[in-house]
Amino acid sequence: MLIKQISIFVENKPGRLSAVTKLLSDNDIDIRALSVADTKDFGILRLIVNNPDKACEVLKKADCTVSLTNVIAIGINDKPGGLSAAMDCLYAANISVEYMYAFISKSEDQAYVILRVENNDKAVEALKENNFTILKAEEVYDM
Amino acid sequence: MENYWNKEIECMSREDMKKLQDERLVAQVKHVYENVPYYKKLMDEKGVTPDDIKSTADLHKLPFLTKADLRDAYPYGLLAMPLSECVRIQSTSGTTGKRVVAFYTQHDVDLWEDCCARAITAVGGTKDDVCQVAYGYGLFTGGPGLNGGSHKVGCLTLPMSSGNTERQIQFMRDLGSTILCCTPSYAAYIGETVKEMGLTPDDLKLKAGIFGAEPWTEEMRREIEKSLGIKAYDIYGLTETSGPGVAFECSAQKGMHINEDHFIAEIIDPDTGEVLPEGSKGELVFTSITKEAFPLLRYRTRDICVLSREKCSCGRTLIKMSKPMGRSDDMLIIRGVNVFPSQIETVLIEQGYAPNYQIEVDRVNNTDTLDINVEMSEEQFSDTIKGIQEKERELVEAIKTILGINPKVHLVSPKSIARSEGKAVRVIDKRKLHD
Numbered sequence: 001m002l003i004k005q006i007s008i009f010v011e012n013k014p015g016r017l018s019a020v021t022k023l024l025s026d027n028d029i030d031i032r033a034l035s036v037a038d039t040k041d042f043g044i045l046r047l048i049v050n051n052p053d054k055a056c057e058v059l060k061k062a063d064c065t066v067s068l069t070n071v072i073a074i075g076i077n078d079k080p081g082g083l084s085a086a087m088d089c090l091y092a093a094n095i096s097v098e099y100m101y102a103f104i105s106k107s108e109d110q111a112y113v114i115l116r117v118e119n120n121d122k123a124v125e126a127l128k129e130n131n132f133t134i135l136k137a138e139e140v141y142d143m
Numbered sequence: 144m145e146n147y148w149n150k151e152i153e154c155m156s157r158e159d160m161k162k163l164q165d166e167r168l169v170a171q172v173k174h175v176y177e178n179v180p181y182y183k184k185l186m187d188e189k190g191v192t193p194d195d196i197k198s199t200a201d202l203h204k205l206p207f208l209t210k211a212d213l214r215d216a217y218p219y220g221l222l223a224m225p226l227s228e229c230v231r232i233q234s235t236s237g238t239t240g241k242r243v244v245a246f247y248t249q250h251d252v253d254l255w256e257d258c259c260a261r262a263i264t265a266v267g268g269t270k271d272d273v274c275q276v277a278y279g280y281g282l283f284t285g286g287p288g289l290n291g292g293s294h295k296v297g298c299l300t301l302p303m304s305s306g307n308t309e310r311q312i313q314f315m316r317d318l319g320s321t322i323l324c325c326t327p328s329y330a331a332y333i334g335e336t337v338k339e340m341g342l343t344p345d346d347l348k349l350k351a352g353i354f355g356a357e358p359w360t361e362e363m364r365r366e367i368e369k370s371l372g373i374k375a376y377d378i379y380g381l382t383e384t385s386g387p388g389v390a391f392e393c394s395a396q397k398g399m400h401i402n403e404d405h406f407i408a409e410i411i412d413p414d415t416g417e418v419l420p421e422g423s424k425g426e427l428v429f430t431s432i433t434k435e436a437f438p439l440l441r442y443r444t445r446d447i448c449v450l451s452r453e454k455c456s457c458g459r460t461l462i463k464m465s466k467p468m469g470r471s472d473d474m475l476i477i478r479g480v481n482v483f484p485s486q487i488e489t490v491l492i493e494q495g496y497a498p499n500y501q502i503e504v505d506r507v508n509n510t511d512t513l514d515i516n517v518e519m520s521e522e523q524f525s526d527t528i529k530g531i532q533e534k535e536r537e538l539v540e541a542i543k544t545i546l547g548i549n550p551k552v553h554l555v556s557p558k559s560i561a562r563s564e565g566k567a568v569r570v571i572d573k574r575k576l577h578d
Contacts, residue, residue, distance in 0.1 A: 007526035009519075009556055037528050041553050044526060065519065065556050069526045098527055116526075 002070040002120060003140050004052040008045040009065035012038075020045065023062055029055045032143055033114060035101035046101070048073075048114060050141045071116045072123055073140050075133035078104060078111040086113060086132060093126035095119065105143075112140075145394060145457050148264040148296070149257070152404050153459045157452075160403055160460070165198040167432035168407065172196045172205070175438055178223040181216050182208070182440065199407060202430065203418050208442045213243045213383065222246055224436045234282040235382045245382050246436040252291065254433055258380075258388030258402045259292025265393045265400075265457070266351040266376045268322050270297030273348075277311055277325035277333070278356065279565050280304040284386025285356050289324040292388065298322065305329055305564035308336045312347075319348040327359035327367065327375075328567035331498055334370025344372025353378050355387050357566045358467055358485050362492030364396075377466060383442055384429050390464050395456045398463035405433045408462060409441070410450050424449050427464065447474075475504055475570065477511045480548050484569045487550075490541045491517060499560050505573040513550040515542070518557050 010016045024031065030050040037044045049055045052068060059066045076082040083102065090097060098116040105112060112135065117123045124134055147153045155163070173193045175182050185206040186192065195204055213221065222229075224246070231247040247255070268274065274293040278285030286304055293300040301320060303311055311333060314320065323330065330352055337347070349371055355378035367375045379399050380387035389406055390399035401408050406429050410419045413426040427444045431437075446467035455463060468483050475482045488498055499518040504511060517538065525531055531554055538552040561568070 005526070007524075009524055009531075011555055011559065039528055039532070042531070042555075044528060044531075046526065060521075063556070063558050065521060065524045067521065067524050067526050098529075 001072075001124060001134060001136065003048060003073045003114070003135070003137050005069045005071045005114065005116070006047045006049060006052055006055055006059070007067050007069055008047070008059060010036075010043045010045050012041055012043065017045070019062075020059070020064065023058060023064075024049070024055060027054065027058045029058075032140060033101065033103045033112070035099070035114075037099065046099075048140060052141070069116065070120060071114050072120060072127070073135040074113050074115065074127055075105075075135060076102075076111050076113055078109050082111060083113065085130075086127070089126055089130045089132065090115075090117070090123060093122065095123050095126060146264050146267060146269070147459070148261040152402075153261065153400070153461060155404075155460055157460060161199060163404055164407055164432060167404075168199055168202065168430065169193075169196060171430075171432045171438055172440065174435075175223055175440055179221055179438075181212070181220045182206075185212075202407065202409065202441070205430075205441050207416060207428065208439050210243065210383075210443075210445070217242070218244050221437060221439070223438050224248055229436050232282075233284045233287065233382055233386060243382060245385070247385075248435045251385065251434050251436050254405055255288060255385040255388060256291030256295050258385070258391075258405065259288050259378075260295035261292075261402065262353060262376075262378050262388050262391030263289070263292050263296045263298065263322065265391055265459075266322065266353060266374070267394075268293075268296050268298055268351070272296075272298040272321045273301065273319055274298035274322040274324065275301040275303055275311070275315060275320040277303045277305050277323060277329060278387075283356075283565070284380065284382050285324075285326070285565075288380070288386040288388055289353065293322075293324075308333060308564070309340065312337055312340060312342070315347055315349065316342075321348050321350050323349055323352040323371070323373070325352075325354060326356050326563075326566055327354040327363055328357060328498075328563050329565065330354050330367045330371065330375070331363065332562045332564070334367055335497070338370065344370070347372065349373045351376060353391075355379055358473065358483070360485050360489045360492065360498075361466075362489050363498050366492060366498060379464065379467070381444060383437075383439055383444075384431055385434065389429065393455065393457035393459060397455075398451060398465050400455070400457075400459050400461035400463055401450075403461050406431055408450055408464065410448070411443075413443075413445075413447075421450055421452060427467070473570070475502075475572065477504060477513050477546075478548050480546060482513070482546055482548070486545055487515060487542060488569075490538070490545055494538060494541055495523070496520075496538075499557075499562075500569070501560050502570045503573065504570065511574065513548065514553065515550050516553050516555050516560060518560055519554040520557060523554070 033048040102113045229246045235243045280286030352375045376392040380389040390401040409428040410425040419425045427446045448467045449465040503514040535552045
């Protein structure tokens with residue numbers, strides 16, 4: 001049910017992003033979704049990839065600071081109000097979102113949202129009750 | 144059981160030691176006055192003659208020598224023997240300005256190596272040991288000093304010099320090194336590399352380490368002991384007084400015994416030059432009473448420490464000096480506050496960080512800024528900005544409590560701060576100050 005997201009610490013120095021993505025490319029890692037959170041000194045690059053364990057291993061070998069975090073992937077309607085409905089549902093269940101990012105799917109009317117919340121079980125339960133699609137890990141990795 | 148290299152001297156009664164020091168001091172002052180015009184002039188200006196120095200009680204009458212004098216007198220101005228009698232020079236790293244060169248007769252080399260032999264024996268070294276010397280060799284005194292001491296003790300000596308860390312560890316394993324001598328920052332790096340190579344302390348035969356030439360903290364001692372599975376001992380010395388071995392740690396691991404038969408130690412107030420009573424914190428001053436070629440009298444080391452004659456569990460009667468907080472020229476004055484890098488290091492290790500950090504001081508709009516880059520480990524990394532900033536805030540608070548000033552702390556990736564094989568570069572001071 002939960003998706004393994006890779007988080008990489010990236011210092012604000014020229015060439016850091018290029019080094020990380022090159023490493024992934026050299027190891028045949030396919031990126032499904034990404035987001036970058038940034039501050040003045042550093043950023044955190046968050047990635048959903050086809051093979052998170054392997055990606056984590058090659059990054060660690062190259063002395064990158066990496067961690068794996070369990071996140072939730074949900075499907076929403078790709079039309080105005082789609083994301084709002086999901087947020088409504090979480091708000092009603094009193095669940096705060098640490099961060100999230102979305103990407104559209106290959107089919108016309110679906111979009112996906114990656115959610116990082118404090119309590120995954122509680123969030124999954126609330127979303128299921130409201131008939132949101134929770135994606136399985138393999139579905140996301142093999143997308 | 145405690146081992147001594149020279150039990151007669153190391154456990155000598157205070158009374159006998161004072162007598163020995165008195166005799167040697169009187170002869171040394173005469174030797175210097177007659178052979179070193181630079182120091183004679185200083186004595187003449189102060190109105191002191193060799194006849195005024197009858198015992199160690201008269202030591203305070205002599206003028207001080209400072210690093211500035213050594214630079215002024217470079218290269219031969221403080222030489223007390225003909226060059227034809229000298230067999231060696233060593234030199235300071237020159238990091239704080241012009242180099243200082245020190246000269247040695249064969250007698251001087253022998254006494255220096257003898258001091259290092261005492262240090263190696265005090266950590267349990269015998270002729271059955273394999274002693275790996277990973278201090279730099281060459282002009283730096285670390286390598287040659289411990290190398291000579293190790294020979295005297297009769298250890299199988301591995302003159303590795305610093306650098307090529309994987310090869311160091313390879314030799315350590317293949318030849319079963321039992322004692323490691325290097326700078327503490329290099330010892331920490333070797334420990335880190337051992338782990339990285341997938342090895343544990345059990346793969347090594349090391350039992351003790353002798354680490355000096357830069358200030359280090361008790362916390363760093365524990366880190367090194369854990370990572371290499373050894374007991375880590377401090378050693379003290381400076382090129383100006385011969386090199387490592389002026390003082391050394393014993394099994395008690397609580398302060399370093401000064402080789403008082405060769406060096407008389409005083410603690411002074413660094414501002415007034417006044418001699419302070421035993422137990423006071425102040426600047427350490429050394430007088431060499433046996434060296435022939437480069438016999439410095441009342442040399443101000445700029446090291447801040449405390450002397451103690453408390454009875455030591457090892458049985459030695461030699462006076463002890465505390466670990467120096469840092470040389471007064473390592474001390475930074477930031478927004479008017481005295482800051483030693485070792486204080487920051489203590490906080491970092493207490494908070495669970497490795498001692499891999501760099502301090503940057505600058506002046507922006509006439510205000511000093513203090514930035515500290517600290518490497519974080521995988522476990523300390525959190526996937527949220529909030530999490531990392533929280534960790535930085537915790538460090539800022541802890542450092543502020545100790546220093547009284549607000550630093551900026553930046554967590555950085557592991558191994559992004561350059562490692563050192565000799566003395567670590569801990570401080571980058573970008574301030575351009577006018578005198």
